[in-house]
Amino acid sequence: MNKLPDFPWDRLEPYKERAREHPGGMVDLSVGTPVDPVPPAVQEALARAADSPGYPLTHGTRELRAAAASWLLRRHGVGVDRADVLPLIGSKEFVAWLPTYLGATHVVFPELAYPTYDVGARLAGARGTAADGLLALGPERVDLVWVNSPSNPTGRVLPVEHLRKVVAWARERGAVVASDECYIELGWEEQPVSILHPDVCGGSHEGLLAVHSLSKRSNLAGYRAGFVTGDPLLVKRLLEIRKHGGMLMPAPVQAAMAAALDDDAHAEEQRARYAARRAKLRPALEKAGWQIEHSVAGLYLWATNGADCWEQVRQLAEIGILAAPGDFYGTAGSRHIRIALTATDERIDAAVTRLL
Ligand SMILES: Cc1ncc(COP(=O)(O)O)c(C=O)c1O
Structure with a gap:
């Protein structure tokens, strides 16, 4: 076995703490973990x-x-x-x-x-x-x-x-x-x-x-x-x-x-939830100065405002939003952040309000 990489998520901790200090609580868009119910x-x-x-x-x-x-x-x-x-x-x-x-x-x-x-x-x-x-x-x-x-x-x-x-x-x-x-x-x-x-x-x-x-x-x-x-x-x-x-x-x-x-009905319902969240988040990020690249499918927005990815993570943490730095996914991602659509509607609305 070759040496395993350090677990990169630990490096996000200080930004998580900063985002948590926001009076409205943190909006965690750093991981793609589902938050909606398991279909009955x-x-x-x-x-x-x-x-x-x-x-x-x-x-x-x-x-x-x-x-x-x-x-x-x-x-x-x-x-x-x-x-x-x-x-x-x-x-x-x-x-x-x-x-x-x-x-x-x-x-x-x-x-x-x-x-x-x-x-x-x-x-x-x-x-x-x-x-x-x-x-x-x-x-x-x-x-x-x-x-x-x-x-x-x-x-x-x-x-x-x-x-x-x-x-x-x-x-x-x-x-x-x-x-x-x-x-x-x-x-x-x-x-x-x-x-x-x-x-x-x-x-x-x-x-x-x-x-x-x-x-x-x-x-x-x-x-x-x-x-x-x-x-x-x-x-x-x-x-x-x-x-x-x-x-x-x-x-x-x-x-x-x-x-x-x-x-297929529950999958369509879930798809519609993600589509609605995406339709809110995408223009809000763009208004706040981020450009969205690719992102024509899947669960994430791949965004950049030109700064180093960790600086972008810091900027969003200041308004209580946690994003994943692009360099978690390869050196080619050093000027991008990844924004997940997996947060509740209430949290997505909070993120949108903070971005605008
Ligand atoms: C590209 C990709 N493959 C595989 C997985 C693993 O998913 P799971 O183990 O939940 O099936 C993920 C999880 O986010 C992923 O993004």
Whole structure:
């Protein structure tokens, strides 16, 4: 294992303390943790499955896998066999361990990215390269390429042609492409496309994995619910390892996740909440001197006023708003901040009042 990075959130503490001093209390827009209720039907499904004394299957129930396959087809035009769905205890654990599962020696991830791609490479003792342009990598060996569309932190959506090129590049070299699609339901100005969509992969899932999460779509971050699907041979190999490793999703969570995947109404409701918060926050930040870049999808506004990111965090902390500094996500983010849409309507309104 390579050295792990320092946990960067500790560096935000002084700004958090400053923001807390605001008479109206802090508005915390630094993390993307859901604040709205778990849909009642999902809570009921969890409760109904509460009497689960036996070990659950690593592969998950048939119902859960069928619900995932049917959601992918219904919502994203992606056809997978339910045998090729593998439940995850939230997608983060999988992001962190996939390079180890694959025995990867070189992992490539986006320049501005969710830090766990880098952590995963380090856990595997692999080399990690932050690069958006794969062609610049030259002929060296790459085992795994991460893509993330819509992106955390930038809210950028990768067009079909871009994804197609990534797939072709990786297939030529025998590299696996893992696509982190945990924000796929949150397209605003642009609609994200799955790596497994026939327009991208030409109908074959060979060498491809799509990672999904219920954390944001269904407010299930606290349940730890996600799944991976794609190349049948890869999924089989991953299942084998996860069986041995005891990576079991609790049975009540499996039942809750199946209920969540079978219902689109609550996801639409949640989407509308985020859209309304975004519609308020975005113009308020712009009026206060911030420019919003990318942010056409996903759960964040990627903003800059030209100053160093920590200075921008300080400026917002003075008015009781906590943002995440862009350099948490890569050196290319040193002049940006990330603003999450995951706060209650009351807190978003408070932020807007303070910005105007
Ligand atoms: C890009 C990305 N991938 C994966 C995750 C992990 O989500 P979870 O473990 O809740 O499924 C997050 C969480 O914020 C994320 O932003």
